[in-house]
Amino acid sequence: MKNIVLGNEAIAQGAIDAGISGVYAYPGTPSTEITEYIQKSELAKELEIKSNWCANEKTAMEAALGMSYAGKRALTVMKHVGLNVAMDVFMNMAVSGVNGGLVVVVADDPSMHSSQNEQDSRVLAKFAQIPFLEPSCQQEAYDIVRYAFDLSEKLELPVLVRMVTRLSHSRSSIAFKHRRRQNKLNVTVDTKRFSLVPLHSKPMYQKLLSLQDQITHISEESEFTKLTKRKNTKLGIVACGIAYNYLMENYPDGCPYSVLKLCHYPIPREEVQWLMDNCEQILVLEDGYPFIEEQINDFFRRVERVIGRFTGHLPRSGELNPNLVAKALGIEENINETIPELVKGRPPQLCDGCGHIDMYHELNELKKEIGGNKIFGDIGCYALGSLDPFNTIDTLIDMGASITMAKGAADAGVFPSIAVIGDSTFTHSGMTGLLDCIWEKSPVTIIIADNSTVAMTGAQDSAALGKLKDICLGLGVEEDHLRVITPLKRNFDNNVNVLREETSYRGVSVIISQRPCVRLPGEKKKYAKMINEAMAHEN
Amino acid sequence: MNINIILAGVGGQGILTIAATLDTAALKSDLWFKQSEVHGMSQRGGAVVSHVRISDNEIYSDLIPMGKADMILSVEPMELMRYMPYLKENGWLITDSHAYENIPDYPDKTKLLETIEAHANNFVIDATSIAKKMGTAKMANIVLLGIASNLIDIEEQVFIESIEELFAHKPEKIQKGNVKAFLKGREMGVVVG
Numbered sequence: 001m002k003n004i005v006l007g008n009e010a011i012a013q014g015a016i017d018a019g020i021s022g023v024y025a026y027p028g029t030p031s032t033e034i035t036e037y038i039q040k041s042e043l044a045k046e047l048e049i050k051s052n053w054c055a056n057e058k059t060a061m062e063a064a065l066g067m068s069y070a071g072k073r074a075l076t077v078m079k080h081v082g083l084n085v086a087m088d089v090f091m092n093m094a095v096s097g098v099n100g101g102l103v104v105v106v107a108d109d110p111s112m113h114s115s116q117n118e119q120d121s122r123v124l125a126k127f128a129q130i131p132f133l134e135p136s137c138q139q140e141a142y143d144i145v146r147y148a149f150d151l152s153e154k155l156e157l158p159v160l161v162r163m164v165t166r167l168s169h170s171r172s173s174i175a176f177k178h179r180r181r182q183n184k185l186n187v188t189v190d191t192k193r194f195s196l197v198p199l200h201s202k203p204m205y206q207k208l209l210s211l212q213d214q215i216t217h218i219s220e221e222s223e224f225t226k227l228t229k230r231k232n233t234k235l236g237i238v239a240c241g242i243a244y245n246y247l248m249e250n251y252p253d254g255c256p257y258s259v260l261k262l263c264h265y266p267i268p269r270e271e272v273q274w275l276m277d278n279c280e281q282i283l284v285l286e287d288g289y290p291f292i293e294e295q296i297n298d299f300f301r302r303v304e305r306v307i308g309r310f311t312g313h314l315p316r317s318g319e320l321n322p323n324l325v326a327k328a329l330g331i332e333e334n335i336n337e338t339i340p341e342l343v344k345g346r347p348p349q350l351c352d353g354c355g356h357i358d359m360y361h362e363l364n365e366l367k368k369e370i371g372g373n374k375i376f377g378d379i380g381c382y383a384l385g386s387l388d389p390f391n392t393i394d395t396l397i398d399m400g401a402s403i404t405m406a407k408g409a410a411d412a413g414v415f416p417s418i419a420v421i422g423d424s425t426f427t428h429s430g431m432t433g434l435l436d437c438i439w440e441k442s443p444v445t446i447i448i449a450d451n452s453t454v455a456m457t458g459a460q461d462s463a464a465l466g467k468l469k470d471i472c473l474g475l476g477v478e479e480d481h482l483r484v485i486t487p488l489k490r491n492f493d494n495n496v497n498v499l500r501e502e503t504s505y506r507g508v509s510v511i512i513s514q515r516p517c518v519r520l521p522g523e524k525k526k527y528a529k530m531i532n533e534a535m536a537h538e539n
Numbered sequence: 540m541n542i543n544i545i546l547a548g549v550g551g552q553g554i555l556t557i558a559a560t561l562d563t564a565a566l567k568s569d570l571w572f573k574q575s576e577v578h579g580m581s582q583r584g585g586a587v588v589s590h591v592r593i594s595d596n597e598i599y600s601d602l603i604p605m606g607k608a609d610m611i612l613s614v615e616p617m618e619l620m621r622y623m624p625y626l627k628e629n630g631w632l633i634t635d636s637h638a639y640e641n642i643p644d645y646p647d648k649t650k651l652l653e654t655i656e657a658h659a660n661n662f663v664i665d666a667t668s669i670a671k672k673m674g675t676a677k678m679a680n681i682v683l684l685g686i687a688s689n690l691i692d693i694e695e696q697v698f699i700e701s702i703e704e705l706f707a708h709k710p711e712k713i714q715k716g717n718v719k720a721f722l723k724g725r726e727m728g729v730v731v732g
Contacts, residue, residue, distance in 0.1 A: 004562050029579030114579035170575035170601035171558075173566050242601070249600035322604035335606040337623040340654055342646035344617070346549065348585035349641065381583065456580060 002175060007167040010138045010174055011077075011105055012037035014145035018101070019180040021072035022050035024060035026428065027457035028079030029114040030168040031107035035077050036460075047182065053454075055463050056399070056428040057082035061089045061104065068102040069194060071186025073149055080108045080121050085399065085429065087124070090158075094128040095204045096196060097156040099189045101149035107163040110287050110319035114165075116379075116398070118317065120288035122265065125160040129208055131215045132160035132265045133224060134241035138172040140263065144224060146177070151218070155211060164287050166319065167242050216266045224263040227271045229278075232256050236279030238272070240292055243285035246325040267295055276300055283328060284308035287320050349384060355515030356382045356449055358487035360390040362495045363420070363447075367392065370503065374414055378402035378430070380422035381456045382449045393420055400429030406444045407437050416445055416503035423450040423464040431471060434508070438476040443506040445499075451517040452528035459519055466531040472510045481509035484536060488515070540570060540692045541596065543603040545622045546589040548614035549639045550582035553680035556705065557612070558589045560684060563701035564693050565593045575601040584641055586618055593691070612687045614680050615639045616651050616663070631660045631729065633687050635679055637667035662686060662729050670720055674712075678720040685724020695725065 005013065012034045015023065025035040038044045039051045050067075054060035057078040064074035076086075083090065083106050090104065106124075109115040125132035133148055135141040141163070148159040192200045219225055235257045239247045244261045258279060260271050275282055276296075282305060284293040290309035297306050307313045313328045314320065326333055350357050359382075363375065377386055377393030378401065385392040395405055402419035410417035421430045426448050437444050448468055454460040464471075472482050481502060485495045495513075502509035516528040544561070548554045558574050565572035571594050577587045590603045605624045613619035613634040626632070632655055638648055655661055664686065670678040681702065688698055699718055706714040 002566060004566055033578070113577070113581070166575060166601050169578050170573055171562055172573045172598075173562075173571075245599040245601065247599075249604060321602050322600045323606075326604070333604075333606055334627070335624050336628050337626050339623055340620050342617075342651060342654065343620045344642060344644045344646060346584075346586040346618070346642055348550070348580045348583040351583060381580075384583075456583075458578075 002173040004171055004173050005138060006033055006169060006171050007135075007138050007141050007163060008033035008107070008169070009037045010141040011145050011161070011163065012041070013176055014142040015075045015103070015149075016041060016044055016047070016049065017176060017179045018146040018149040019073050019182045020049060020075050020149075021100075021182050022064065022067050023075040023077060024050075024054050024064045025077035026054055026057050026060055026082060027454050027460045028082050029457055030109055030165040031077050031079045031082070031105070031163070032457045032460070033168070034105060036458075053460055053463070057086040058089060061086040061093075064102055065089060065093050065098065068098040068100040069189060071100045071189070072183045073101040075103050075105065077105045078107075079115065080106055080119050081115060081117065081398065082106070083121055083124055090124070091128050092196060093158050094130050095201055095208055096194045097204070097207075098152060098158050099156070099186070100183050101152040102158045103145060103148045103152060103161055104158055105145070105161045105163060107165065107168045108288055109165050111165070116396070118288070120291055121160065121162050122291050123289060125162070125265065129212065130157050130160060131155070131218065132162055134162045134263050134265070135167065136241050136244045136261070136263060137167070138170070139174040140224070141167065142174055142176070144263070147224070155215065157208075157211065162241070164242055164319065212266070216269060219264045219266050220268040220270045222264040222268070225268045225271060226261040227274060228255070228259045228261070229274075230256060230258045232258075233279055234281065236260070236275035236282045238262055238275070238282060238284045238292060238296070240284075240286040242287055243320050243325070246320055246322045247285055249322040250326050250329060250331050262292065267292060267299070269299070272296055272299070276305075280305070282306045283313065285314070285320065285325055285328070290316075347387065350381060351518050353518045354381070355451060355487040355513070355517075356385065358489060358492070359447070359449055359513045360385045360392045362487065362492060362499060363392050363418075364390065365492075365496045366499045366503065369500070370416055374409075374416060375418045375420060376402040376406045376409070378419070378421040378425050380425055380449070382420060382422060385420065399425055400433055403430050403433035403444070403446055404436065406446070407433065407440075407442045410442045410444050415443055415506075417443065418503060419444060419446045421446065421448055422455075423448055423452065423468060424454040424462040426468070427462070427464040427471070431475065434472070434477070434510075435475050437508045441507050445503045445505070445509045445511065448510065448512045450512050450514040452532070453517045453520055453524070455517045455519060459517060459521070459524070465528060466535055468512050469535055477508055477510050481505055481507065482512075483509070484512045484514055486515055487513050541594040542592070542610070542691055543608045544591040544687070545603060545608045545611045545625050546591060546613070547611060547618040547622055548587060549618060549641070550585050550587045552614045552639065553677065554587055554589050554614065557680050557684050558591055559705055560698065560701050561591050561593065561691075563704055564697050567697050567701060568693050570595055571598050573598045573601050586621060588622060593693075610687060610690060612683060614666070614683060616648075616655060617646060619655060620651070629660060631662070631690060632658050633662045633683060633729070635666040635683060636663050637665055637679070664727070666724070669723065673720055673723065674716050678717055681717045681720040682724040685721040686727055686729060688721070688725050689729045
């Protein structure tokens with residue numbers, strides 16, 4: 001039987017069928033639907049697979065490692081920039097190794113459809129010296145995630161599976177296979193390898209290095225590495241992951257050149273060697289950085305024969321598509337039309353009735369008095385406050401940076417120094433920054449834009465719900481400088497006054513600007529309002 | 540059977556419902572399909588697009604190459620024009636004439652419709668008003684799908700079953716309303732030839 005799934009859902013079902021006991025993740029486009037699928041799956045419920053959201057990607061990956069330590073299979077999922085948050089555990093679990101299979105799925109966003117950058121996670125898998133796989137289609141996504149769990153247990157290493165936006169968010173029909181049982185609890189693992197004091201980490205690191213030849217050999221033998229040999233020796237093509245589709249799209253009757261379909265890393269040297277020995281030029285097609293191109297260059301030291309993103313045959317940045325690949329192959333295209341001039345851009349915008357709109361009108365009123373370049377923003381729907389028609393926030397770098405950048409700027413003499421951060425972003429990685437501010441009594445005002453949900457990724461539950469006041473007081477915010485306002489038109493004057501008062505205080509102040517997201521389903525909105533009111537009455 | 544369709548519109552206008560109907564109909568007809576869509580921030584009132592490819596042969600690319608779309612089906616007239624480079628020679632343009640104006644510099648509507656109608660194969664219709672008369676403007680997307688279905692080699696009954704399936708969890712009135720909206724669009728048709 002065939003099933004209609006998104007690339008992300010293929011990953012999720014593959015993980016369920018591989019016998020995972022838990023998925024650990026923080027939402028982030030384009031990765032979110034993987035965890036959501038498992039949360040909604042009746043089968044996963046029946047199997048008691050853990051699937052609650054985590055506070056951030058680091059806590060998620062560590063929990064996955066804990067489950068693996070106990071012998072069970074665990075999946076951890078994030079977007080590319082989320083892997084930065086989890087880098088500490090990511091690098092070190094490559095040294096400790098794993099017990100139960102552990103697969104890290106990272107969804108990259110080449111072309112930055114919904115992200116601050118287009119970093120390529122394959123580079124980080126290489127950095128950690130672990131294998132990775134990169135599916136080209138939905139069926140392969142399903143098959144690869146199952147295979148990755150087996151490989152992880154075989155090597156006792158974490159394995160990374162790299163997705164890209166196009167595959168994550170594309171549907172097709174695939175076949176599911178038999179389901180493997182979950183692993184039993186097994187706490188007999190050698191604890192030395194999970195205790196990375198130098199005495200243990202040195203031999204463990206040597207072990208990781210000694211595995212490198214074996215993992216390269218596995219790539220060479222893998223069912224996901226396919227070398228198709230052709231007699232035409234003019235060109236050889238290395239097509240990685242989804243780029244393989246764009247190549248084949250251009251040759252409906254079959255590609256006339258030898259093609260290495262490369263979905264398994266480290267680079268299978270034997271196959272690449274064959275291409276180098278038999279083809280005049282090698283074209284490398286890959287979504288993301290010129291990662292494989294660079295390594296083939298390094299390995300063979302014959303730069304002029306390897307072409308791709310570095311040599312200008314393909315653009316240096318942005319995702320690939322069939323037309324760009326056609327151009328690199330010298331295939332003539334047949335594009336008849338252009339976009340008429342009257343078509344205007346239609347960027348995303350805050351929803352009608354969104355509380356952030358009122359909050360930004362209030363802040364803009366304050367801005368008339370305090371001047372520009374003093375409001376530090378963060379990641380979420382409210383990031384749209386950096387664009388027209390608001391132009392309220394002045395920075396947007398990474399999760400949690402609003403608070404800590406405001407502190408640093410305050411240290412440098414900026415006053416008032418204001419941070420705007422969402423409720424979920426605050427619990428993701430804002431709390432520690434607030435503690436820094438309190439420690440030093442920094443003159444900052446932190447506005448928590450609390451809409452009771454993780455709105456931008458589709459209204460997932462927020463760990464902050466009902467806890468913000470307690471968290472702030474617990475961290476040491478003074479009660480007199482912890483204010484709660486409701487961003488509504490009728491409260492405009494009052495709210496601007498609160499902003500004025502708190503931004504003139506030369507210490508830490510927190511203003512919780514609280515109104516549930518307009519996109520929350522009715523029941524959840526009611527619940528959030530009830531929790532918020534209960535919180536207000538505690539005072 | 541081999542068709543490439545670009546679906547265009549603004550986040551929240553029901554493009555993904557059209558896409559899901561086509562996916563389901565393709566699966567029921569035992570055809571290959573790939574359908575890419577947009578998630579995340581763009582869904583907040585921004586331009587959204589979905590590439591739908593259906594074939595009786597294996598499909599590689601999730602994206603339709605520029606110059607290879609048989610049809611652009613849009614629930615908003617300006618959004619239709621955004622994807623013109625994808626249209627193949629003599630491809631079809633089908634769109635709702637009802638503009639969604641949430642930007643300050645929305646183009647002159649008369650000029651916009653003139654530009655579309657200057658194209659050989661076009662079908663511009665006020666699907667929003669038709670849907671409104673049938674119960675709710677929200678069904679404009681399904682009216683448009685009905686019109687486009689005349690150009691897609693899938694049986695009418697399969698489309699109907701797919702719509703019924705997709706709206707199975709909704710009240711019966713909505714399910715039936717959408718089937719009617721589809722048939723209304725289908726009978727208005729596209730004259731091929």
